[in-house]
Amino acid sequence: MKIQVLTDVLKANQTIALENKKIFDKNQILVLNFMSSPGAGKTLILEKTIEKLKKDFNFAVIEGDVATSNDAERLAKYDIPVVQITTESFGGACHLDANMVKKAMETLDLSGVQILFIENIGNLICPAGFDLGEDKKVIVLSTTEGEDKPSKYPVAFRNSDLLLINKIDLLPHLDIDLDLLMQNTKKVNPELFSIKLSAKTEQGFENWLDWLVREYRSKSKKKSSSGK
Amino acid sequence: MKIQVLTDVLKANQTIALENKKIFDKNQILVLNFMSSPGAGKTLILEKTIEKLKKDFNFAVIEGDVATSNDAERLAKYDIPVVQITTESFGGACHLDANMVKKAMETLDLSGVQILFIENIGNLICPAGFDLGEDKKVIVLSTTEGEDKPSKYPVAFRNSDLLLINKIDLLPHLDIDLDLLMQNTKKVNPELFSIKLSAKTEQGFENWLDWLVREYRSKSKKKSSSGK
Numbered sequence: 001m002k003i004q005v006l007t008d009v010l011k012a013n014q015t016i017a018l019e020n021k022k023i024f025d026k027n028q029i030l031v032l033n034f035m036s037s038p039g040a041g042k043t044l045i046l047e048k049t050i051e052k053l054k055k056d057f058n059f060a061v062i063e064g065d066v067a068t069s070n071d072a073e074r075l076a077k078y079d080i081p082v083v084q085i086t087t088e089s090f091g092g093a094c095h096l097d098a099n100m101v102k103k104a105m106e107t108l109d110l111s112g113v114q115i116l117f118i119e120n121i122g123n124l125i126c127p128a129g130f131d132l133g134e135d136k137k138v139i140v141l142s143t144t145e146g147e148d149k150p151s152k153y154p155v156a157f158r159n160s161d162l163l164l165i166n167k168i169d170l171l172p173h174l175d176i177d178l179d180l181l182m183q184n185t186k187k188v189n190p191e192l193f194s195i196k197l198s199a200k201t202e203q204g205f206e207n208w209l210d211w212l213v214r215e216y217r218s219k220s221k222k223k224s225s226s227g228k
Numbered sequence: 229m230k231i232q233v234l235t236d237v238l239k240a241n242q243t244i245a246l247e248n249k250k251i252f253d254k255n256q257i258l259v260l261n262f263m264s265s266p267g268a269g270k271t272l273i274l275e276k277t278i279e280k281l282k283k284d285f286n287f288a289v290i291e292g293d294v295a296t297s298n299d300a301e302r303l304a305k306y307d308i309p310v311v312q313i314t315t316e317s318f319g320g321a322c323h324l325d326a327n328m329v330k331k332a333m334e335t336l337d338l339s340g341v342q343i344l345f346i347e348n349i350g351n352l353i354c355p356a357g358f359d360l361g362e363d364k365k366v367i368v369l370s371t372t373e374g375e376d377k378p379s380k381y382p383v384a385f386r387n388s389d390l391l392l393i394n395k396i397d398l399l400p401h402l403d404i405d406l407d408l409l410m411q412n413t414k415k416v417n418p419e420l421f422s423i424k425l426s427a428k429t430e431q432g433f434e435n436w437l438d439w440l441v442r443e444y445r446s447k448s449k450k451k452s453s454s455g456k
Contacts, residue, residue: 038265038352038381039373066353068379092383094322094353122380123353124266125294125322144372144395145267151296152350153266155320167372173401175428200403 013130016098020133023105024116029060030216031116033132035156036140037149038122041166043071044199045140045208046117050078052209057216060113062104064096064121071119083108087121095126098133115216124149128156135219136161143167143174147181154188163194164208169201241358244326248361251333252344257288258444259344261360263384264368265377266350269394271299272427273368273436274345278306280437285444288341290332292324292349299347311336315349323354326361343444352377356384363447364389371395371402375409382416391422392436397429 024031034042050059060081063072072084083104087093090100101118110116118134120127139160141149144167150157157163163185165178178196185192195211197204252259262270278287288309291300300312311332315321318328329346338344346362348355367388369377372395378385385391391413393406406424413420423439425432 037267037350038377039370065380067382068376070376070379092353092357094351121353122265123322123351125320125349125351126354129320142267142372144370144398148296148298149266151298152293154295170372170398170401173398 010129013098016102017131017133020098020101020105021135023110024133024135027110027113028220029110029113029116030219031118031132031134031136032212032215033118033120033127033134033137034140035120035124035127035137035160036122037124037142037145040122040140040142040145041199042119042122042140043074045164045166045197046119047074047078048199048202048205049117049209049212050075050080052205053212054078054080056213057114058112060108060110060116062096062101062108062116062118064100064119066092066094066121081109081113093126094121094123095130096120096132097130101132115212124153124156128153128159136215138162138164140164140166141181143170143176143178147177147184150181150184150188157185157188157192160189160192162211163192165194165196166199168196168203169198238357241326244330245359245361248326248329248333249363251338252361252363255338255341256448257338257341257344258447259346259360259362259364260440260443261346261348261355261362261365262368263348263352263355263365263388264350265352265370265373268350268368268370268373269427270347270350270368271302273392273394273425274347275302275306276427276430276433277345277437277440278303278308280433281440282306282308284441285342286340288336288338288344290324290329290336290344290346292328292347294320294322294349309337309341321354322349322351323358324348324360325358329360343440352381352384356381356387364443366390366392368392368394369409371398371404371406375405375412378409378412378416385413385416385420388417388420390439391420393422393424394427396424396431397426 063084069084072082076082137160195207291312297312300310304310365388423435
């Protein structure tokens with residue numbers, strides 16, 4: 001019975017996610033859904049990304065949190081459209097769903113936007129099963145979290161398209177075994193592309209920016225060749 | 229409608245939690261429910277605690293994870309009763325509930341046990357609302373997660389009795405503002421007692437051990453004075 005309810009919820013979510021995706025595709029917007037544990041550094045990655053690329057691209061952000069609009073405020077200073085979803089009003093939900101994103105889009109001016117970041121709620125479990133209409137899922141893991149996380153939270157790693165291993169500036173002070181982390185990652189998702197970086201020191205950051213620009217171009221190209 | 233369902237679930241959980249608590253109290257076992265983000269260091273704290281106090285106390289552990297029995301294996305080497313609950317078989321649930329703990333107790337030999345640690349699933353949202361029958365909730369926050377976590381995940385901080393701020397050995401390499409963290413904590417829970425420590429270097433660890441022993445003695449005293 002419980003499983004039936006969950007299946008219905010996921011099915012309804014999937015329908016709305018596809019509607020969202022149609023709108024994103026029609027407007028030629030690359031949409032990335034960012035997932036991580038609390039404090040892995042998603043917002044700082046977005047801040048630095050927007051700072052570095054805002055001359056070249058028009059960004060927008062949908063922020064998800066249980067409470068506070070702290071992260072939306074951090075991003076609003078870049079003069080881009082930002083909408084905060086707080087799930088306190090949805091019973092403190094532990095993830096965004098497609099309907100919340102649909103509602104956020106009603107208040108978000110998407111005209112001219114080329115890249116939309118959706119920062120999901122800090123949680124390695126709940127967000128993984130809910131598509132929002134994004135092109136790609138990006139999972140951020142901090143080096144401080146340890147090498148066992150892909151094994152312990154397999155769905156989030158399995159459903160992601162890119163793994164950003166953040167806070168590599170702390171590696172000299174940690175015991176994490178990066179080779180073992182990569183082995184554990186490969187076991188749950190052999191296709192998962194990964195980039196090591198530090199949003200703080202910006203080490204490796206250009207590899208992430210290159211990936212992002214490549215993804216945007218690849219989506220634009222598909223769009224123009226489809227003739228719509 | 230959705231809220232009605234949630235209320236029913238929480239009510240049913242509360243009933244079983246009280247049954248669990250009766251068994252724990254009858255057996256004079258101090259029970260602590262540990263919550264945190266993934267990778268905040270719960271398991272290492274438990275390992276070091278058991279290592280240091282196992283001459284003086286009989287411990288048992290219930291481990292919660294979505295997948296893997298890694299943590300149970302880490303703790304089993306101390307020759308104490310350990311049961312692993314993996315929620316994959318419960319639809320990948322993002323928290324333990326009282327019924328899972330009740331079932332775990334069927335396979336856990338509690339005779340002679342004085343302190344039971346329940347390590348909840350790494351998640352700052354879902355576990356907070358579900359009592360398991362514990363005496364106290366302990367929330368572990370890593371210094372790497374930032375000072376805004378009490379504001380962003382208020383329920384977990386509000387419902388906890390002790391805050392362990394772990395990984396203070398990394399402070400020289402981080403930008404976290406500990407005063408602001410304490411202010412944010414006080415705002416959501418003015419009563420929350422906190423201890424700063426490093427499970428790795430053991431700095432401050434004795435303060436946590438003192439708290440634990442004090443809690444155990446206080447529970448035993450209450451028990452004996454109640455004459456049962």
